[in-house]
Amino acid sequence: MSISRRGFLGWMGAAGMTALSAxxxxxxxxxxxxxxxxxxxxxxxxxxxxxxxxxxxxKVNELPAPAAPFTDLTVLDxxxxxxxxxxxxxxKFTPSQGGKPLFVKNQCNHCLEPACASxxxxxxxxxxxxxxxxxxxxxxxxxxxCMIACPFEIPTYEYDEPLTPRIMKCTLxxxxxxxxxxxxxxxxxxxxxxxFGKREDMLKLARERINKYPGRYIDxxxxxxxxxxxxxxxxxxxxxxxxxxxxxxxxxxxxxxxSGALATVPMVAALWPALLTGIYAISKxxxxxxxxxxxxxxxxxxxxxxxxxxxxxxxxxxxxxxxKEEAVKKAAxxxxxxxxxxxxxx
Amino acid sequence: MFxxxxxxxxxxxxxxxxxxxxxxxxxxIITALRFTGGLGAVTNLSDYNPWGLWIxxxxxxxxxxxxxxxxxxxxxxxxxxxKYHSAVRPAILTGFLGYALVVLALGYDxxxxxxxxxxxxxxxxxxxxxxxxxxxxxxxxxxxxxxxxPAASEWLxxxxxxxxxxxxxxxxxxxxxxxxxxxxSSLGSLFLIAPSKLHPLWSSQYIPVFFFISSIVxxxxxxxxxxxxxxxxxxxxxxxxxxxxxxxxxxxxxxxxSFVLAAYFAVKVFGIAMDDNWHYLSTGYxxxxxxxxxxxxxxxxxxxxxxxxxxxxxxxxxxxxxxVLGIMVNRFNVCLVAxxxxxxxxxxxFPSWMEIGLSLFVVTVGVVAFKFIVTYMPILxxxxxxxxxxx
Amino acid sequence: xxxxxxxxxxxxxxxxxxxxMVVTLIGMAVFWLYLxxxxxxxxxxxx
Numbered sequence: 001m002s003i004s005r006r007g008f009l010g011w012m013g014a015a016g017m018t019a020l021s022a023x024x025x026x027x028x029x030x031x032x033x034x035x036x037x038x039x040x041x042x043x044x045x046x047x048x049x050x051x052x053x054x055x056x057x058x059k060v061n062e063l064p065a066p067a068a069p070f071t072d073l074t075v076l077d078x079x080x081x082x083x084x085x086x087x088x089x090x091x092k093f094t095p096s097q098g099g100k101p102l103f104v105k106n107q108c109n110h111c112l113e114p115a116c117a118s119x120x121x122x123x124x125x126x127x128x129x130x131x132x133x134x135x136x137x138x139x140x141x142x143x144x145x146c147m148i149a150c151p152f153e154i155p156t157y158e159y160d161e162p163l164t165p166r167i168m169k170c171t172l173x174x175x176x177x178x179x180x181x182x183x184x185x186x187x188x189x190x191x192x193x194x195x196f197g198k199r200e201d202m203l204k205l206a207r208e209r210i211n212k213y214p215g216r217y218i219d220x221x222x223x224x225x226x227x228x229x230x231x232x233x234x235x236x237x238x239x240x241x242x243x244x245x246x247x248x249x250x251x252x253x254x255x256x257x258x259s260g261a262l263a264t265v266p267m268v269a270a271l272w273p274a275l276l277t278g279i280y281a282i283s284k285x286x287x288x289x290x291x292x293x294x295x296x297x298x299x300x301x302x303x304x305x306x307x308x309x310x311x312x313x314x315x316x317x318x319x320x321x322x323x324k325e326e327a328v329k330k331a332a333x334x335x336x337x338x339x340x341x342x343x344x345x346x
Numbered sequence: 347m348f349x350x351x352x353x354x355x356x357x358x359x360x361x362x363x364x365x366x367x368x369x370x371x372x373x374x375i376i377t378a379l380r381f382t383g384g385l386g387a388v389t390n391l392s393d394y395n396p397w398g399l400w401i402x403x404x405x406x407x408x409x410x411x412x413x414x415x416x417x418x419x420x421x422x423x424x425x426x427x428x429k430y431h432s433a434v435r436p437a438i439l440t441g442f443l444g445y446a447l448v449v450l451a452l453g454y455d456x457x458x459x460x461x462x463x464x465x466x467x468x469x470x471x472x473x474x475x476x477x478x479x480x481x482x483x484x485x486x487x488x489x490x491x492x493x494x495x496p497a498a499s500e501w502l503x504x505x506x507x508x509x510x511x512x513x514x515x516x517x518x519x520x521x522x523x524x525x526x527x528x529x530x531s532s533l534g535s536l537f538l539i540a541p542s543k544l545h546p547l548w549s550s551q552y553i554p555v556f557f558f559i560s561s562i563v564x565x566x567x568x569x570x571x572x573x574x575x576x577x578x579x580x581x582x583x584x585x586x587x588x589x590x591x592x593x594x595x596x597x598x599x600x601x602x603x604s605f606v607l608a609a610y611f612a613v614k615v616f617g618i619a620m621d622d623n624w625h626y627l628s629t630g631y632x633x634x635x636x637x638x639x640x641x642x643x644x645x646x647x648x649x650x651x652x653x654x655x656x657x658x659x660x661x662x663x664x665x666x667x668x669x670v671l672g673i674m675v676n677r678f679n680v681c682l683v684a685x686x687x688x689x690x691x692x693x694x695x696f697p698s699w700m701e702i703g704l705s706l707f708v709v710t711v712g713v714v715a716f717k718f719i720v721t722y723m724p725i726l727x728x729x730x731x732x733x734x735x736x737x
Numbered sequence: 738x739x740x741x742x743x744x745x746x747x748x749x750x751x752x753x754x755x756x757x758m759v760v761t762l763i764g765m766a767v768f769w770l771y772l773x774x775x776x777x778x779x780x781x782x783x784x
Contacts, residue, residue, distance in 0.1 A: 081393065119539050121477035122461075123469045139469050142457015144396035145476050149539040156393045157457070159386030165457040249542050258475050261535035261554050265478055265528055272524045276424050280516065283426030593782045601772055608768050612761040619753045622738075622746065654772050658783045 033112040037131030037231060038177055039199035040186060041206055042105055044236040044243065045216055046193035049076055049090055049103030056188025057088050057107075060173060079244070082107065082156045087170040088185060093243050102236075104243045105185070105194070108133060108154045108170035109223060110231035115254030119149035124167075131199065131231040132172030140167060151227055151249050172231070199231055206235055228253025362717075366710050373707025376700050380454055388700045394686060395695035402681040403705050404451030406533055407674050408444055409483070410557070413565030414572070415441025415490055416519075416526040421602075423519045430598060432591040435497055435725045436576060437569050439716065442490040445483065447712045454704060475535045482529035489522050500729040501722060508732070530561035537680060545684035547626050547635040550617040553680075559610045564673040566603040567646075570596050570666035580720055585727035593659055600662035603669065604650035611643050631687060638679055642672030 055070035057063070064085050068075055076092040088107035095102065110133045117125035117133065124140045127133050142165055147155045158165040173183035177196075181187075186194040195205060206221045222234035226249050234240070241247045380388045391398050418437035421427045453459040466484070471477045492511055499508035511518075534557030541549050550556070577584065577592055584592075618624060626632045646669040653661035686694060720726060740746040 083393065115539055118473045119471075119476065121465045121471040121474035121480060123471040139461070139464055140457070141459075141461040141464055143476065144457070145474070145536070145539075147393065147396035148536075148543070151540070151542050153394060157396065158384075159389075159391060160384045161457075162381050162384040162387075163458070165384060246542065254539060255473055257541065258473075258535060258538045260551070261532070261538055262473075262475060262478065264554075265532075268524060268527050272527065273520060276420075276520045276523055280424045280426070280520075283424070287426055597782065604772060605765075605769065608765060612757075612765070616754060616757060616761075619757055620750050622750050651768070651772055655774070655778075656783065657778050657781065660784055 031113075033199075033229070034127075034129045034131065036198050036200075037129065038172070039110075039131055039197065039202045039231040039233060040172070040183065041195040041197075041202040041233045041235065043193050043195070043209070044102060044104055044234060046191045047090070047103040047105065048191055048193075049073065049092055049101070050190065051076075051090055052188040052190060053105055053185035053194065054086065054088055054090060056184040057170070058086070060176065060184035061087060061171070063087070076103070082154055082169065084156050084158045084160075084166075084168045087168065091244060095238060095242070102238065102243060104234075104236075104245070106154075106244075107185075107232070108172070109152055110170075110172050111227050111254070112229040112231065113227070113253035113255050115149035115151060115227065115257075116146035116155060118255045118258065119145045121145065128174060130172070130174065130177055132174040132177070133231075134171050134174050135167055135169060137166040149254065151246070151254075199233075202233055206233055209235060225251045227251070228256075366714055369703075369706055369710040370714075372703050373710070376704045376707065377454070379700065380704075385455075385457070388698065388704070390695055390698045390701065392693070392695065394689060394693045397681060397685075398695055399682075399697035399701045399705055400451050400455040402678050403674070404455075404708055405448055406677040406681055408448045408451065409530065409533060410561050410564040410673050410677060411568050411670065412441045412444025412448075413526065413530060413561040414569040415444075415493070415565070416522045417562055417565035418569055419493070419515075419519045420523050423515055424523070427598070429591060430595050432588040433569055433573065433595045433599075436573065436720075437565075438490060438493045439497070439719060439725055440568065440572055442487075442494045443712045443715055445487045445490055447708050448483065449487065450711070451705070451708050475532050475539065479529050479532045479536065482525045482532070486522065486525040486529065489518055489525065493518050493522070497719070497723045497725055500724050500732055505731075526561070527558060531555065531558040533557055534680070537685070540685075543686055543688070544680070545626075545631050545635075545687040546621065546623045547618065547631060548680050548684040550621060552613065552617045552620070555613055556610070556617065556676075559606065559613055560673055560676060563603055563606050563610060563669060566599045566606070567666040567669040567673070570599050570603075570663060571670055574663050574666070576720065576726065580726055583720060583726045587728065588726050596659050596662050597654065597657065600650050600665065601654045603666070604647055604654060607643055607647035607650065607669070611639070611647060614639055614643065631684065634679070634683070638672070638675055642668070642675050646672055 051070045051073065058066070058070070066085060076090065079091055080086075080089040082089060088105060090103050090105050093102045093104065110127075110131055112127070114125060114127055114133045116135075117123075117127055121143065122139045122141055124136045125133055125146065126136070142157075144155075144157060144167075146167060147157065155167045155169050157167055173181070176183060182196055186196045195202060197205070203221065203224060210217045210219055210221075216237055218236050218239060220236075220240070222236070222240050222245060223230035223232055228251060234245070236243060239247075376388060385391055389398055389400075414437040418430065418433050422430050422434050449462075452462065456462065462480075465471060465477050465480055492514070496508045496511050499505070499511070531554035534553035534555075537544050537549065537553055538551075573592060573595060581589075618627075627636060646665050649665035649668065650662060652658070653665055682695065724732075738749070740749065
């Protein structure tokens with residue numbers, strides 16, 4: 001296939017324009033998230049484990065009724081996680097040194113840089129301006145990579161749906177907060193264990209509480225930096241890991257976990273063709289040289305053999321000629337001898 | 347071509363056909379259950395374990411073990427090692443069938459398989475490693491299919507189509523190596539998104555390197571292993587060139603596998619060193635890691651080297667079997683054993699009988715297809731009409 | 738060993754890594770010579 005110079009320049013021009021319009025990735029860039037995004041602050045010291053938030057969530061999201069009613073507090077005796085019918089659960093933790101049991105509400109933390117959104121190969125998750133992370137079931141293929149990715153083990157899957165299974169998770173009541181309403185759980189909470197407002201304000205509120213009641217709270221706002229920060233913050237009176245909340249997740253945002261590996265993809269695409277073609281060219285040249293060397297060696301051997309046989313033939317011819325000369329001389333001598341003798345006898 | 351009447355007259359009830367038939371029938375039943383009852387009716391997958399045997403075996407092992415295609419064609423066409431030429435078509439066939447089966451298995455595993463094209467035609471999640479895996483696997487499957495067509499074309503008499511594709515060999519081979527480098531490594535990179543869920547000894551920034559290098563080892567070993575099987579059961583289909591070259595292939599690939607396994611061993615040790623994870627070696631999971639590293643990387647490396655030194659074809663063949671097993675151990679370790687290591691045993695996963703049955707079904711479909719193609723198409727022999735024209 | 742800074746951690750891990758690199762390079766070279774040594778074989782394949 002041959003391309004004219006003009007054709008080639010045309011291709012290059014088009015490629016160049018595309019490259020210029022794409023923004024170059026810069027590793028010193030710093031992103032702070034959407035300004036004024038909304039956030040929930042969960043004060044664990046105020047939670048009484050009444051499960052009103054679970055009931056509120058179930059109602060506003062029109063989720064199916066659970067097996068046991070929300071007033072049944074015996075379900076708290078077992079550790080629960082989110083499931084296809086529950087975007088949120090409250091869990092009970094009994095401190096090892098005794099005292100009142102503690103209750104923690106668990107749901108999607110609406111990360112600033114969600115792992116689910118980073119992992120989804122069909123962009124089914126969006127981090128919205130209002131801070132919520134929402135899921136679009138109309139494009140979801142059901143690969144469940146988001147479930148692998150979420151460090152908080154939140155997305156749950158409708159494994160019992162044969163043809164239309166969905167991921168289910170808390171939406172931060174995205175449609176409600178757009179109308180200025182409170183999320184269902186926040187509205188239902190009777191003890192203000194849940195507060196709602198801008199993330200900056202919730203962080204300020206949390207710090208104020210820690211400063212005002214230092215004996216009551218651990219000096220740490222969970223969600224401020226974990227996984228790069230979340231739009232759901234927590235305050236606690238006991239170490240978070242005793243409440244089933246992982247403290248070893250680090251502060252690296254999820255997209256940065258795979259950006260290094262993904263960055264090598266264009267390098268391979270760009271360099272491998274040159275590298276492999278180069279190896280091919282070298283091995284082809286080597287082969288040619290080897291077969292060239294071989295041919296040279298054969299030619300040399302043939303020439304040598306020729307020369308040898310040539311020389312042998314010349315030598316043989318010389319010898320034959322000499323012998324012939326000798327024979328002629330001898331014959332002449334023999335012929336002349338008797339005639340030389342005869343005249344002497346007379 | 348073949349005569350249909352002839353085929354039907356021969357008895358179809360061979361032991362192979364009976365066993366394969368049973369497995370396929372079971373597979374079809376599981377298929378019905380999967381699409382009427384959902385994944386929950388057929389698998390032991392859970393919210394904590396969204397990926398199970400079908401991802402661990404059919405996808406991860408399947409792709410690694412189909413790597414012989416790019417490795418062999420690179421050796422012959424890019425590195426110019428013509429003495430392995432007879433191994434190219436069987437390797438490409440194994441690769442093509444392997445990747446086709448991966449797509450088949452994914453059709454069962456994902457929630458809505460008809461939406462598999464969505465990332466490419468509806469919305470592209472370009473931040474996702476899975477997007478890159480999907481794109482490269484899709485493209486590579488197409489490359490493998492094209493690379494396979496000359497054999498089919500020769501069988502069907504499509505001379506012109508065959509010649510066009512043969513002229514494209516270099517381009518296809520280079521493209522195949524690029525795509526394979528990308529997706530073999532990226533299958534490992536999938537787990538970079540969840541470092542908090544993977545045991546430190548397997549969770550390394552070098553996972554992409556581990557997966558890529560071990561895919562080369564897997565490819566070399568599968569060519570040897572699968573060559574052993576075809577030479578035994580399809581000797582009558584092999585022409586003189588194949589019969590003559592087969593030991594050289596085993597020997598040469600065994601030597602390469604030994605050296606690459608040594609490199610893989612070094613790479614794995616570096617993985618521990620760079621994260622200062624030495625102390626994990628003295629734990630329970632550490633012991634299992636050492637079993638994988640010493641028993642399934644160092645040992646086959648050594649076995650291969652002994653086979654090479656003694657020029658023993660038998661030892662190399664056994665080393666290949668052991669290596670293939672080792673690749674599977676590694677993929678299972680990353681995806682099922684080391685993943686979720688921190689969860690209580692009540693939340694750990696083990697495949698259901700139906701998951702195992704379906705994986706067996708997928709492999710059986712592949713073996714049946716392989717058998718058919720090798721019997722009727724010029725894979726193990728050169729078609730007499732194309733003997734002097736290479737590929 | 739407890740590390741308090743990234744710098745200390747990297748200093749330690751990369752020190753070990755450099756040593757391993759030298760070991761690896763020498764080891765691979767020796768291994769290659771071992772694999773390609775034809776001194777004691779008869780050139781035939783055995784089964």
